[in-house]
Amino acid sequence: MENNTKTTAIVAKGLLQSKELYRHVLETSVYPREPEPLKELRDVTAGHPMSVMGTAPYAGQLMTMLLKLVDAKKTIEVGVFTGYSLLLTALTIPEDGKKENEGSFDYAFVDADKVNCWNYHERLMKLLKVGGVVVYEIVGTVVMPEEQTPEIFKSIRQATLEFNKLLVGDPRVQLSHVSSGDGVTICRRIY
Ligand SMILES: C[S@@+](CC[C@H](N)C(=O)[O-])C[C@H]1O[C@@H](n2cnc3c(N)ncnc32)[C@H](O)[C@@H]1O
Incomplete structure (x- = not known):
């Protein structure tokens, strides 16, 4: 979860303009059910200079x-x-x-x-x-x-x-x- 929080803090991605709501949706609904290979790929992508291109x-x-x-x-x-x-x-x-x-x-x-x-x-x-x-x-x-x-x-x-x-x-x-x-x-x- 630490990594996830770090990624979220850097980029509140997309049209959802409330950072708090974005974090809430990610932490309570999306991340807990995200398959492990996707989590790993997301973490690796977070270090890419164009990481903002990845699908939210x-x-x-x-x-x-x-x-x-x-x-x-x-x-x-x-x-x-x-x-x-x-x-x-x-x-x-x-x-x-x-x-x-x-x-x-x-x-x-x-x-x-x-x-x-x-x-x-x-x-x-x-x-x-x-x-x-x-x-x-x-x-x-x-x-x-x-x-x-x-x-x-x-x-x-x-x-x-x-x-x-x-x-x-x-x-x-x-x-x-x-x-x-x-x-x-x-x-x-x-x-
Ligand atoms: C926004 S990113 C896609 C992100 C991807 N959905 C993900 O979750 O990682 C857009 C990608 O489209 C590729 N692209 C741009 N023009 C293209 C084209 N004409 N044919 C195929 N891919 C193209 C870019 O190189 C880039 O990798």
Whole structure:
């Protein structure tokens, strides 16, 4: 727990702006149930200069729930970094889970170059089966006025705004925006 507390104190990650609530959720709900290999990976990642890129453990808890809800066996992930979300997926799906075959994936997670989200979405609409779920990790900077957005995030902000517009108009998916981690958009393929 000492290590966990240390990590939390350094980075109150994501959209949840109350540090106290963030710590409370982590210490009372997320960490006690986090599998040991994920804990170890998180501790190692905490020393990485870009550790902020790793999926937040409380967003990971939501993903574990989604994987179970869709009974995911075939999954795909775009954007791996040190692999917290990928390891979480591998630990959650059954041992005969696979990564192949168009039209048959149960679950996808996209946390890569945000400017390509729509390209990934078009491909995933072919790869996912009807009823399958895709989770996009989206950066919260989208809500900042453009003039207050740091230069390096401007293209991401613009691409995310366009992506959100396209998603709303996409009849193939049911969608929900969740303020977990950096913010996630959950899409369920409905046809
Ligand atoms: C935010 S991190 C992913 C964090 C990961 N979910 C985790 O829990 O560790 C984004 C990753 O996407 C990778 N990436 C960026 N553009 C990509 C692309 N076009 N194709 C594949 N990966 C890409 C980056 O190198 C980085 O490792």
